[in-house]
Amino acid sequence: MLIPHGTLIAQMSSEQIESIKTPIFGNKWILRWESDRIMKEKLMREAKLPVPKPVLDSKDINTLVIVKRQGAAGGKGYFLAANQEDYNKKREQLITQGILSKDESLYIQEYAAGVLAYLQFFYSPLKEELEFFGADQRHESDIEGMARIPSEQQLKSNKVPSFNVIGNSPIILRESLLDEVYTMGENFVEAAKRIVSPGMNGPFCIEGVYDENAKFTSFEFSARIVAGTNIYMDGSPYYSLLFNEPMSMGKRIAREIKTAKETNQLDKITT
Numbered sequence: 001m002l003i004p005h006g007t008l009i010a011q012m013s014s015e016q017i018e019s020i021k022t023p024i025f026g027n028k029w030i031l032r033w034e035s036d037r038i039m040k041e042k043l044m045r046e047a048k049l050p051v052p053k054p055v056l057d058s059k060d061i062n063t064l065v066i067v068k069r070q071g072a073a074g075g076k077g078y079f080l081a082a083n084q085e086d087y088n089k090k091r092e093q094l095i096t097q098g099i100l101s102k103d104e105s106l107y108i109q110e111y112a113a114g115v116l117a118y119l120q121f122f123y124s125p126l127k128e129e130l131e132f133f134g135a136d137q138r139h140e141s142d143i144e145g146m147a148r149i150p151s152e153q154q155l156k157s158n159k160v161p162s163f164n165v166i167g168n169s170p171i172i173l174r175e176s177l178l179d180e181v182y183t184m185g186e187n188f189v190e191a192a193k194r195i196v197s198p199g200m201n202g203p204f205c206i207e208g209v210y211d212e213n214a215k216f217t218s219f220e221f222s223a224r225i226v227a228g229t230n231i232y233m234d235g236s237p238y239y240s241l242l243f244n245e246p247m248s249m250g251k252r253i254a255r256e257i258k259t260a261k262e263t264n265q266l267d268k269i270t271t
């Protein structure tokens with residue numbers, strides 16, 4: 001049975017996932033590192049990913065920040081703040097609306113502006129090779145909706161816009177960016193090998209933005225298959241260079257499992 005990791009992490013706690021006795025494709029231990037913000041940042045720094053600066057206390061907010069909830073909340077309840085007063089006002093408003101709870105611990109990080117790019121990879125422990133599968137952009141409501149109305153109306157609105165993911169669309173990167181994309185993926189695989197044995201096996205995603213100098217800032221990773229790979233059910237532009245057949249991410253996973261089974265290496269790809 002193939003259960004997408006995303007389904008697991010949205011519905012089960014890390015403890016529940018780790019206690020599953022059936023072998024799981026990928027690394028079930030790394031999902032804890034995805035859902036805990038502090039551990040997540042540690043792994044990203046270990047992978048030398050350029051992460052936005054965290055702000056430890058709301059009184060220290062002196063630039064535009066994004067305030068996030070723990071875990072894979074899908075951007076719901078996230079908000080932007082420019083200073084502590086703004087932070088308190090919006091937090092209170094979301095608590096009153098029942099979107100945040102009073103004792104919920106929030107994670108504050110500097111806002112990185114630019115073109116969104118979610119970089120999708122697959123690491124094969126059998127071939128010891130990193131594959132770049134594709135990239136996508138997320139469409140998030142209602143922050144995108146806000147951008148469609150004139151500033152005059154935006155200023156009159158009291159609504160706290162959230163980053164709730166609605167869907168994904170493809171993006172093809174400038175070729176000159178691909179070298180760095182591979183380096184980031186490889187660094188992530190190496191870092192995961194060092195600190196979350198057996199490492200980042202299978203699909204994963206590095207998420208961030210490119211600024212005006214094409215410098216990437218990464219605010220997030222997903223240590224599993226992501227919904228954005230659904231765009232490329234019949235194969236992605238990058239995978240069409242690697243495989244002589246239409247290859248989706250699901251099929252790539254199935255192929256890895258089949259090869260591991262045939263060569264008696266299932267222990268290499270499961271935890």
Ligand code: AMP
Nearest residue numbers: 052066075109110111112138163219220
């Ligand atoms: P996340 O749960 O971290 O994937 O964040 C959900 C969404 O919030 C992302 O898809 C981005 O649109 C936005 N976001 C998160 N962190 C940042 C950041 N530091 N700077 C800019 N946008 C961000």
